[in-house]
Amino acid sequence: MKTSPFDNHKENTWCPGCGNFGILSSMKAAFEELGLAPEDLLIVSGIGQAAKLPHYIHANGFNGLHGRALPAAFGAHVANSKLKLVVNTGDGDALAEGGNHFIHAIRKNMDITHLIHDNQVYGLTKGQAAPTTPLGQKTTLQIEGVRVDPLNPVTLAISLGCSFVARANAGDQPFMKEILMAALNHRGYALIDILQPCVTFNKVNTYQWFKDRVYAVPESYDPYDKVAAFSESLKWGDDGIPIGILYKEDKPAYYDRLDHIKTDHLAAVERKPTDIQPLLNQLKF
Amino acid sequence: MRINILIGGSAGHGINTIDQFLTRLLTKKGFHFHSYKDYMSRIRGGTNFTHVTLSDQPVHCHDDALDVIVALTSEIIKEHYDRLTENGLIICDADVVLPEPCRHQVTRLNFKEILKETGNTKGYSMVALGAIVKAIGLEESTLNHLVDKRWTEAIIDANTKTARMAYEATHCVLISIPKTNEDHLVMSGNQAVALGALAAGVGFYSAYPMAPSTGVMSYLTQYETRYPLVVEQAEDEIAAINSIISAASNGLRSMTSTSGGGFSLMVEGLGFAAVAEVPVVMLDVQRPGPATGMATRTEQSDLNFVLDASQGEFPRIILSFNSIEDAFYKTFRAFNLSDKYRVPVILLSDQYLADSTSTVREPDLKALKIDLHLVKEVREDYRHHDLRTLVQDRVVPGMTSQIVMNDSHEHDENGSVTESASNRAAMNDRRMSKLNEIIKEIEEPRLIGDPEAKDILICWGSTAGVVAAAVDNLTGQGRSVGALIFGDLYPLPTKTLTKLIERGARLINVEGNYQGQLRQLISRELAYPIHHSILKYDGRQFSPGYILKAYEEMIQK
Ligand SMILES: Cc1ncc(C[n+]2csc(CCOP(=O)(O)OP(=O)(O)O)c2C)c(N)n1
Ligand code: SF4
Ligand SMILES: [Mg+2]
Numbered sequence: 001m002k003t004s005p006f007d008n009h010k011e012n013t014w015c016p017g018c019g020n021f022g023i024l025s026s027m028k029a030a031f032e033e034l035g036l037a038p039e040d041l042l043i044v045s046g047i048g049q050a051a052k053l054p055h056y057i058h059a060n061g062f063n064g065l066h067g068r069a070l071p072a073a074f075g076a077h078v079a080n081s082k083l084k085l086v087v088n089t090g091d092g093d094a095l096a097e098g099g100n101h102f103i104h105a106i107r108k109n110m111d112i113t114h115l116i117h118d119n120q121v122y123g124l125t126k127g128q129a130a131p132t133t134p135l136g137q138k139t140t141l142q143i144e145g146v147r148v149d150p151l152n153p154v155t156l157a158i159s160l161g162c163s164f165v166a167r168a169n170a171g172d173q174p175f176m177k178e179i180l181m182a183a184l185n186h187r188g189y190a191l192i193d194i195l196q197p198c199v200t201f202n203k204v205n206t207y208q209w210f211k212d213r214v215y216a217v218p219e220s221y222d223p224y225d226k227v228a229a230f231s232e233s234l235k236w237g238d239d240g241i242p243i244g245i246l247y248k249e250d251k252p253a254y255y256d257r258l259d260h261i262k263t264d265h266l267a268a269v270e271r272k273p274t275d276i277q278p279l280l281n282q283l284k285f
Numbered sequence: 286m287r288i289n290i291l292i293g294g295s296a297g298h299g300i301n302t303i304d305q306f307l308t309r310l311l312t313k314k315g316f317h318f319h320s321y322k323d324y325m326s327r328i329r330g331g332t333n334f335t336h337v338t339l340s341d342q343p344v345h346c347h348d349d350a351l352d353v354i355v356a357l358t359s360e361i362i363k364e365h366y367d368r369l370t371e372n373g374l375i376i377c378d379a380d381v382v383l384p385e386p387c388r389h390q391v392t393r394l395n396f397k398e399i400l401k402e403t404g405n406t407k408g409y410s411m412v413a414l415g416a417i418v419k420a421i422g423l424e425e426s427t428l429n430h431l432v433d434k435r436w437t438e439a440i441i442d443a444n445t446k447t448a449r450m451a452y453e454a455t456h457c458v459l460i461s462i463p464k465t466n467e468d469h470l471v472m473s474g475n476q477a478v479a480l481g482a483l484a485a486g487v488g489f490y491s492a493y494p495m496a497p498s499t500g501v502m503s504y505l506t507q508y509e510t511r512y513p514l515v516v517e518q519a520e521d522e523i524a525a526i527n528s529i530i531s532a533a534s535n536g537l538r539s540m541t542s543t544s545g546g547g548f549s550l551m552v553e554g555l556g557f558a559a560v561a562e563v564p565v566v567m568l569d570v571q572r573p574g575p576a577t578g579m580a581t582r583t584e585q586s587d588l589n590f591v592l593d594a595s596q597g598e599f600p601r602i603i604l605s606f607n608s609i610e611d612a613f614y615k616t617f618r619a620f621n622l623s624d625k626y627r628v629p630v631i632l633l634s635d636q637y638l639a640d641s642t643s644t645v646r647e648p649d650l651k652a653l654k655i656d657l658h659l660v661k662e663v664r665e666d667y668r669h670h671d672l673r674t675l676v677q678d679r680v681v682p683g684m685t686s687q688i689v690m691n692d693s694h695e696h697d698e699n700g701s702v703t704e705s706a707s708n709r710a711a712m713n714d715r716r717m718s719k720l721n722e723i724i725k726e727i728e729e730p731r732l733i734g735d736p737e738a739k740d741i742l743i744c745w746g747s748t749a750g751v752v753a754a755a756v757d758n759l760t761g762q763g764r765s766v767g768a769l770i771f772g773d774l775y776p777l778p779t780k781t782l783t784k785l786i787e788r789g790a791r792l793i794n795v796e797g798n799y800q801g802q803l804r805q806l807i808s809r810e811l812a813y814p815i816h817h818s819i820l821k822y823d824g825r826q827f828s829p830g831y832i833l834k835a836y837e838e839m840i841q842k
Contacts, residue, residue, distance in 0.1 A: 010701060037686075038688050039682070039683070039685075039686045039687070039688050042535075042682050042683075044531070047693070052702075054690065055690070055692075055701060055702060058688070059688060060682035060683075060688045060689055060690070061688075061689075061690040061691070061692070061700070062531060062534060062690075062691045062692075063690070063691070063692045063693060063694065063702075064527060064530070064531070064557065064691075064693055065527065065553055065554065065557050065693050067523075068523065068524075068527040068554070070524075071519070071523070071524035071525075071527035071528040071531070072527050072528065072530065072531035073531070074517075074524075074528045074531070075489065075491070075527070075528035075529055075530065075531030075532035075533075075534075075535070075539065076531045076532065076534070076535050076682075078488075078489050078515045078517070078528070078532050078537065079488070079489065079531075079532040079533075079535035079536060079537035079539075080535045080536070080537075080682065080683045082683060083535075083682055083683050100520055100521060100524075101520065101523075101524055103520075104519075104520035104524070258515065260509055260510040260513055261513050261515065262513065263513070265683065266488050266489070266513065266515065266537055267488065267532075267535055267536035267537035267681065267683075267684075268536075268684070269488065269513060271486030271488070271512070271538075271655065272486075272655065273484040273485070273486075273617070273650040273651075273653035273654070273655065274650045274651060275483070275484075275486075275512065276480060276483045276484045276650065277650060278511075279480060279483065279508065280470055280480070280647060280648070280650075283470040283471050283472055283476075284312075284468065284469075284470060284471075284647075285309045285310075285312040285313050285430075285471060
């Protein structure tokens with residue numbers, strides 16, 4: 001196998017055949033092709049199978065709490081906007097435990113690439129339903145089938161005006177790598193919903209199941225048309241599943257909204273206690 | 286010598302404005318003061334008052350007895366008349382009902398008439414100010430200082446004219462008033478925290494609004510440009526704590542503040558910061574709980590909570606503020622302690638202290654030193670959680686070419702997840718042993734009054750000011766009593782305490798909570814039971830008189 005500067009040779013505990021391997025390889029390939037070095041990157045995650053990813057790559061890592069990857073990415077971005085920030089979350093991590101943060105992180109349009117490893121199940125905790133599990137699908141916990149409607153992360157992100165929304169298929173690494181590179185080059189919040197087969201707990205949404213249904217959006221597709229993107233994003237299942245860049249919106253990234261911050265590395269600013277003397281002077285009467 | 290002035294009316298009467306300008310004028314005249322606001326959790330109506338205590342010495346609490354009551358509504362007289370001293374004065378609006386017979390000097394001003402005459406319809410607070418300035422014996426020229434950046438010349442003229450008219454119309458004056466001539470700063474408890482954080486070089490502040498902590502964020506946000514600083518209103522407290530942990534793990538000094546409800550949401554993050562050994566400073570401005578509790582009232586009931594908050598075992602530092610000045614220094618120090626030991630520092634304030642304003646001696650900023658404890662060059666043998674040492678500088682991403690992993694699992698020395706039994710025990714030892722180092726930098730409680738007295742009052746946080754006033758009072762009566770005032774709470778400093786226990790002092794804990802939570806902590810750390818408590822948990826701060834009364838009753842028994 002080809003080696004990469006991002007290999008770290010740690011013991012990997014994903015199941016053989018898991019879709020996460022494809023995502024990891026595509027990430028390394030995209031980083032390499034973009035000429036990034038391990039110290040340029042910070043990989044942030046929550047908790048879950050997907051969220052183990054920072055441990056399997058040679059780069060700066062932040063493996064935080066379940067559901068809290070996005071606030072963590074935000075703090076890191078404020079401290080050092082020079083770092084290329086990549087966030088790896090599961091569907092539960094991003095949309096259930098972290099659902100509130102997902103909504104508000106998109107509103108900030110911070111400059112990150114967020115990969116949802118969408119296996120439509122909770123892998124780490126052994127097969128319970130995720131927010132993306134289809135209605136009626138049986139799981140290890142929802143033994144009679146899921147009773148609540150699924151959430152479509154792509155539709156949600158488009159409706160929130162996320163500045164870059166894409167979908168990729170973990171079974172198609174070259175395509176995924178292209179999407180990743182586009183996302184990494186995007187200034188603002190780039191979301192990629194990755195169809196990720198969980199070979200152990202999701203016997204419905206398999207590599208083959210996706211292969212039979214995905215289609216790349218055509219050349220003529222205009223990702224800047226919000227209404228068209230919204231309706232395209234609603235396609236799912238036997239009607240076909242669109243992959244590619246589904247939506248784009250031009251708007252200022254978070255740091256560009258901080259008119260008062262003149263540095264791209266806030267943590268490196270030298271500060272002294274005497275800096276506050278003018279404030280003390282204001283408190284004299 | 287202390288003079289107490291209570292100014293009250295309904296929300297919308299401009300009580301805040303009166304307080305703000307009165308305290309400015311007092312500071313200009315060289316007085317020390319302490320001012321606390323008692324307000325209801327509503328925007329209009331209800332009863333609000335501000336209580337200003339002025340002196341030639343620093344003041345850290347209000348007194349029970351009042352020298353002047355300025356009543357804009359009858360309710361204020363009804364509630365506070367009994368507190369007026371024999372020689373006390375009343376200044377009130379035309380329609381305020383006074384007790385019959387009223388044995389005090391009264392100046393009744395027709396606020397509306399005065400305002401009509403000066404054509405200054407919005408100058409309600411100026412009438413009150415003119416009257417107070419006269420009543421406390423300051424010369425008329427004091428009113429020349431009634432100026433504000435936001436006011437036009439015309440407004441200043443109208444306001445000064447209004448205040449002068451009230452000054453002339455006021456004929457009751459206090460006999461004796463202290464004289465002083467010193468320069469001080471004026472700040473609130475929340476401002477002191479914000480300033481301490483800025484002095485420490487805070488670069489990121491994320492919080493979710495919650496009374497009584499919001500003032501810290503409101504103050505900081507004004508200075509985002511100057512420092513440079515990012516102040517972000519988070520979507521919730523969970524986001525706030527997680528984002529500051531991450532910013533701090535990237536080398537930026539970061540802080541969050543909240544009250545008990547928000548702290549409850551931050552609990553998992555607290556443990557994460559500790560296990561990842563990321564330095565964070567968290568402020569809990571206590572209000573009565575549980576749940577929503579009372580938003581604009583005070584209590585000291587979160588000590589047990591912050592002592593044990595979050596699952597598992599880990600080191601933490603807990604510091605409480607004894608005064609507004611202390612809040613500045615403790616906040617500054619919290620950052621250095623947190624960075625040095627890579628542990629979370631929890632600051633305990635409360636509504637009384639946060640919303641009070643007082644004169645503060647100007648800090649000597651040159652004497653303060655920021656110590657970030659960051660690795661600035663590549664270190665080949667660097668281990669992020671080095672088992673060979675307890676205190677180590679840390680690597681943060683992007684400062685050097687060295688990469689680093691911060692992790693919420695149990696991890697090995699390099700931040701990799703591991704379930705190894707020996708590693709787990711070693712890492713736990715490493716983290717918990719930090720407390721043995723930290724204790725060396727923890728400040729012993731301050732012993733005031735008679736150090737050899739049989740009775741020693743024990744307190745912490747903002748109760749310090751009231752207890753000190755009570756001790757002064759008893760000492761003035763020729764009685765022998767002391768007090769042990771805790772600022773640093775955890776790890777608990779025990780040297781002074783142990784000496785007192787050994788010499789058989791009778792310890793009496795004075796706390797704004799039901800359980801006697803410091804008493805419980807002392808019993809937990811020293812296995813020493815304290816049998817006497819003076820407790821208060823009605824949402825209001827102690828007063829010196831309350832403590833004296835409870836103390837007298839206690840020793841009668
Ligand atoms: C506060 C908290 N609640 C619950 C858990 C247990 N937990 C860990 S991962 C997870 C869900 C994982 O599902 P997902 O995010 O979809 O990731 P996957 O394993 O499928 O990649 C849960 C419930 C936890 N670690 N922390
Ligand atoms: S349980 Fe599923 S998601 Fe987790 S490693 Fe195995 S295959 Fe992958
Ligand atoms: Mg999942």
